[in-house]
Amino acid sequence: xxxxxxxxxxxxxxxxxxxxxxxxxxxxxxxxxxxxxxxxxxxxxxxxxxxxxxxxxxxxxxxxxxxxxxxxxxxxxxxxxxxxxxxxxxxxxxxxxxxxxxxxxxxxxxxxxxxxxxxxxxxxxxxxxxxxxxxxxxxxxxxxxxxxxxxxxxxxxxxxxxxxxxxxxxxxxxxxxxxxxxxxxxxxxxxxxxxxxxxxxxxxxxxxxxxxxxxxxxxxxxxxxxxxxxxxxxxxxxxxxxxxxxxxxxxxxxxxxxxxxxxxxxx
Numbered sequence: 001x002x003x004x005x006x007x008x009x010x011x012x013x014x015x016x017x018x019x020x021x022x023x024x025x026x027x028x029x030x031x032x033x034x035x036x037x038x039x040x041x042x043x044x045x046x047x048x049x050x051x052x053x054x055x056x057x058x059x060x061x062x063x064x065x066x067x068x069x070x071x072x073x074x075x076x077x078x079x080x081x082x083x084x085x086x087x088x089x090x091x092x093x094x095x096x097x098x099x100x101x102x103x104x105x106x107x108x109x110x111x112x113x114x115x116x117x118x119x120x121x122x123x124x125x126x127x128x129x130x131x132x133x134x135x136x137x138x139x140x141x142x143x144x145x146x147x148x149x150x151x152x153x154x155x156x157x158x159x160x161x162x163x164x165x166x167x168x169x170x171x172x173x174x175x176x177x178x179x180x181x182x183x184x185x186x187x188x189x190x191x192x193x194x195x196x197x198x199x200x201x202x203x204x205x206x207x208x209x210x211x212x213x214x215x216x217x218x219x220x221x222x223x224x225x226x227x228x229x230x231x232x233x234x235x236x237x238x239x240x241x242x243x244x245x246x247x248x249x250x251x252x253x254x255x256x257x258x259x260x261x262x263x264x265x266x267x
Contacts (some may be wrong), residue, residue: 001209002050002055004096004103004153004233005041006144009062009073010119012036012158013109013180013197016187017119024125030067031267036194037062037107038158043198044104045080047205059086059095059109064108083140092147093266102212103145104205110163110183110263111139117163118183127227127235129253130236132227134220139164142218143172150262154209156215159201161189172218174182176208218261226257226265 010017010025015033020026045056062073071089086095087202110117112130122131122139130234131138141164145155157176158168165177178201181191192195192200201225208215232235233252240247240255247257259265 001047001053002057002100002213003055003209004054004057004059004100004148005044005048006059006061006092006103006105006107007037007041007074008107008140009033009037009064009068010109011050011164011180013194015118016189018187019234020066024227025065025119027064027067030064031063033062034068034073036073036197037073038078038200039080039194040106040201041074042078042203044078044157044159044205045083045107047202048104048209049080051209057086057095057100058083059090059092060088061092091266092144093150093263095174096148096151096153098151098153098180100113100151102156102209103148103153104157104208105141105144105155105168106159106201108141108158108160108164108168109139110167111137111141114167114183115138115162116183116185118161118181118189119186120163120183125196127230127232127239128228129231131194132202132225132229134225138171139167139182140182141168145172145218146220146262147266149219152217154212154215156212157204159197159204176204178204201239222260222262224259224262224265226259227254228257229254264267 159178
């Protein structure tokens with residue numbers, strides 16, 4: 001069994017990151033984020049191995065503004081040996097292929113606009129107000145599941161705050177979830193003890209992969225329209241221009257990316 005594990009850097013236990021005007025989410029907890037993200041990833045690897053996984057790729061997709069560049073968050077020496085690690089901002093579509101049997105999303109968070117979601121945002125807290133897929137507001141969890149589904153890889157388990165886990169079930173159905181904390185606001189939460197969160201992740205990863213046949217790759221029927229709402233007109237124009245003619249402005253702060261395949265929506 002070959003398993004893909006993607007670790008973001010907001011949804012871990014005991015992480016809230018106090019807001020800072022320059023770094024948006026602050027760096028005060030940077031060391032703790034890296035340590036706990038590594039511990040929770042280790043727990044998922046161990047759970048996957050208990051379920052029979054013999055090939056595991058860990059993808060570092062985290063980012064701590066002002067403290068860690070994108071994809072360079074985990075403490076790699078502290079991860080279990082025998083895995084492969086994708087890092088340095090490697091995009092998901094270059095890391096995943098159809099040889100994977102399952103995907104696990106760790107340390108994730110709710111989409112932008114979720115009031116009690118801890119550090120809730122959708123890809124960019126600085127520039128993106130909302131993203132919509134075919135008229136339905138969507139977050140990172142479902143978009144990543146859509147990209148993974150394009151390779152035939154189902155998401156079987158998600159760890160996040162309670163709102164992120166609820167979002168995963170709303171979009172993906174009966175996935176296993178590991179809620180690490182209950183959000184009380186953007187930078188407030190009631191959390192599991194870090195070690196208890198790791199135990200929960202290990203158990204849910206094992207349970208998910210033990211019933212792998214229950215899951216199917218995520219893929220709503222095409223065609224697709226992905227609408228981006230930015231905070232300013234300038235932000236929208238810059239982001240739209242970076243898509244090299246694949247997107248079009250549809251309003252002062254809005255642009256649209258269309259596609260017949262899920263991978264047409266990669267940016």
